[in-house]
Amino acid sequence: MQEKERGSTLAAPTASAQLRTLPGGTETRISIEGVDFYYGRFQALNDIDLKIQDKRITALIGPSGCGKSTLLRILNRMYDLVPGSRAEGRVMFEGENILTARNLLELRQNIGMVFQKPSLFPMSIRDNVGFALRLHGWKKSRVAEAVERSLKDANLWEEVKDRLDAPGVSLSGGQQQRLSIARCLAVQPKVILMDEPASALDPISTLKIEDLMARLVNDYTIVIVTHNMQQASRVADYTAFMLMNPENRAGELVEFAPTVELFQRPRDRRTEDYITGRFG
């Protein structure tokens, strides 16, 4: 497998099957420390420790029900929407514990999220991208600039620049997903969470999203949940393998390592079983 040095934006890496080498000493962006999570009485996550590296792609993989999506939704407190859910432990981001953060709006501007389904708002392409900015009361001209920048960053500008006033839902599935990424980029988050961003897309659209991720990671920290191991091995610098504990059905972190290591020399037997297809 070809390995390639990352760091120069000029040599924009294509996502295809390249594992980036990992220069040592990168910063931790989000530090997950001893996190337990409960839906009512049911414990969904047990004692998760994970350090998300700055400007790297971290993939969370594992079979259904292992809690990888739950873990992702802890990072921007989306679980607050579920009545009766609570998290314990610490998730440190910029010197603050996310789990006790007061200002959720600021948190969610810093930590953006892209969902499995694009769920575009019932408005134009332009207004979808500018949605959050208009809420913040930005002037029209500034919003217009940010919309263009975000669409360019999301590799969508060329395809939609002539029909920005068309409804967002008039786009194809892959375009819609890139639009939802642009919508997320518009608020200039520091971290982007992606929950199965390509699982509903065809292979070509999927590749486009993966290319986009490889480019975005120059400026953003990305955490992606995926059930597709090939995708994790293609795009992620680090991979965390999670599994449901058969006794109490709580999700646990089995192994966390640079992607190359995890896929080529898994240390845990369960990881090996999973990535070689002997499980799930």
Add this chain to the structure above:
Amino acid sequence: MVITTAVALLAPLLVIVIVLLLAGGAQPAIRQFGAQFLVSSAWNPVKQQFGAEPFIYGTLVTSILALAMALPVGVGTAVFLAEPSLPRIRGTIGIGVELLAAIPSVVYGIWGLYVFAPWLLMHLSRPISERFGSVPVLAGPARQTSVLTASIVLAVMILPTLAAISREVVRAVPSGLKENSFALGATWWETIWKVILPAARPGIFGATVLAFGRALGETIAVTMLIGNRPQIQTSLFGPAYTLASVIANEFTEATGTLYPAALIELGLILMLVALVVNLIALLLVRSVAGEGATR
């Protein structure tokens, strides 16, 4: 196949038959007054002068006012009822709103007449008309049975329709929209106002029109509360008359040929107005929904 088609055709046929029969019954009045009937405000059975204008006016004004009052409350209730948090209060309020629909119309009327109307006059209508009487809409003398009294009670009566349908519509909005809005840092209020309600707009519009249709045709409660005077006056605190009320009030005493025919023509107008409103609504909802489907 033939039987089901025949049964399915029965409903539209019935509508046409009713319109035709009404038109037939109204013939003497139509021949006598022609189109003048619609714009004449004379209503004098003794002199055999009949005009529909005050009744059309009263019907539209009370219905529009009722809708204007019930819409914000109904949609607000719907948003609250569709919210997953606060399950206990939500259940209680939901049942309460639906029970409003179970109260018979005549009970609304008698409550409005003996309890609400005096209260409204004492605490709202009279003080306001005395202070701001120079404004035509608020002019006195204020009366217990008035456009305002009828409109408010009518608003309460159409509230369950609005709230129940809007709630289902709001619930049907894909949860992904809400999640995405929150994930972008929008507040609960911004999410409701900018995302959920726009997405639910076609359905809420449909609910509004249904409620409007109900308000147009509501008879007994309005008859008891509106004051029953065939006049066009601008004040909220004065009496008026509606199409449905005048029919209900005067049908038993209508003698001769012209008088009943005039009443039947009023019925025809009421029916046509309701048909047109519903038809417009249907077309609008369909065009909005169709747009949503192709998007």
